[in-house]
Amino acid sequence: MASIDLNSDLGESFGAWRLGDDEAMLTVVTSANIACGFHAGDPTTLLTTCRAAAQRTVRIGAQVGYHDLAGFGRRFVDVAPADLTADVIYQIGALDGLAQAGGSAVGYVKPHGALYNTIVHHREQARAVVAAVVAYDPTLPVLGLPGSAFLAEAEAAGLRTVTEAFADRAYTPTGELVSRRTPGAVLSDPEAVAARVLRMVERSEVEAVDGTILTVHPESVCVHGDSPAAVAMAERIRERLEAAGVDLAPFV
Template sequence: MTRIDLNSDLGESYGQWRLGDDETMLSLVTSANIACGFHAGDPSTLLETCRGAAVHTVRIGAQVGYHDLTGFGRRFIDVEPAELTAEVIYQIGALDGLARAAGSAVSYVKPHGALYNAIVHHREQARAVVEAIRSYNTTLPVLGLPGSAFLKEAERAGLIVVTEAFADRAYTPEGTLVSRREPGAVLHDPDVVAQRVLRMVTEGVVTAIDGTDVHVDAQSVCIHGDSPDATAMAVAVRALLDAENVDIRAFV
């Protein structure tokens, strides 16, 4: 039986500003990439999200990012490696404390936004993130894009690497994500997204933005929680995978 993990970015509300339907998403996914306060998420929101994840037996991942609340972590920051390492350790530790208070713990790490995209190729920052994870807990798996410098550096450092694909993001013919600045970068139709995920999971391919098929090696599929269509897409994906007898479970 084909097996896949479903993950989503959660805990991204801040104060009176609400983003996404975390409670519904936690009933549909198996892993939650929870913000750590640097790109989004205040302490109360993060604790509430960790508690929800614990209730639903959803694995908690620390979604570490650049220190960029104003830009939602979607702007590249040319931060010094030593500083980036310290910032990532700080974020993992903060979320782990909240997760443990909620009766769970951080069980993996996934970078967010601009940091995620930067360390596909930016080897110096990739090493800095890996060093942070290795320093905090060498047993924590890392979630990232197949072929990225981040996963290569993580593997070299002896960390467990988990590859992911994106349900609602367009791909280039090279297998990377189309920039959010480009038209068509984000998909919105739940049925289209569900069929796309089924192909990723069962055939290992996704149709790129130019119409060609690109190989994807995914142990987990991300459905972004901050999209207006996120819940509808998650429901459609989960229903189709269940109907096709795909084994949906966390990778850890």
């Protein structure tokens, strides 16, 4: 039986500002990429989200990003490698403490937003993020885009790499994510998204914006928690996969 991990970005509310439905999403996904306070998430929100994930045996990942609350971590920051390494160590450690207090622990690391996209090609920043994970806990897997500098550097450093695909994001013909500034970059039709994910899992294919058929071999599929109809998409994905005999479980 085929198996796939379904992950989502959670813990991104801040103070009185609410984003997404974490409680509902945690009943569907198998892994939660929880914010670490740099791009989103206040301590109370993060602790609450960690506790809820632990109660549902959902694996917790540290979603590390640029120090950019105002921009939600979606703006490039030209940070020095040593500073970026320290920033990432700080974020993993902070979330790990909250996760342990909530009855779990950080089980993997996934960069967020602009950092995720930057280290597809920015080798220096990719090395800085890898150095942080190695320094904190070299047994932690990292999630990233197939073919990225980040996964190449992580593999060279001996880290477990996990290839990721995106349920609700459009792809360029070269296998990268279409910029959110481009119309159509974010998908929101639950039925279409679920069919797309099933094709990824069963046929190892995804269609790019120009019709190019890309080959993908994801171990984990992401549904963004702040996307339109996020919970409905995640629920429909799970329904379609399970109906096709696909097991949903955290990557091993």
